[in-house]
Amino acid sequence: MDKTDIFIRSAKGEQEIATRVNKLPIKHRSVLIMIDGRTTEEALLAKISGMFDGKTIVSDLETHGFIERKAVPRSAVQAK
Secondary structure, eight states, X not given: OOTTOEEEEOHHHHHHHHHOTTOOOHHHHHHHXXXXXXXXXXXHHHHHTTTSOHHHHHHHHHHTTSXXXXXXXXXXXXXX
């Protein structure tokens, strides 16, 4: 795991956004909606740290298959 990884929504995550079939708590749903496939883990956690226990929520979403981690090459992060 690297703080420069990004998260993407899985098919389960996309389905939850569209249908609310899993009835996620509002904080989890809010974070799931913020997952955009471009923001690094570090930036995402910084963005939500004032509102929620971001690490726990992101971990829950990943553990339950709503989001997936995608490694980003360091050169791509440095170029930004």
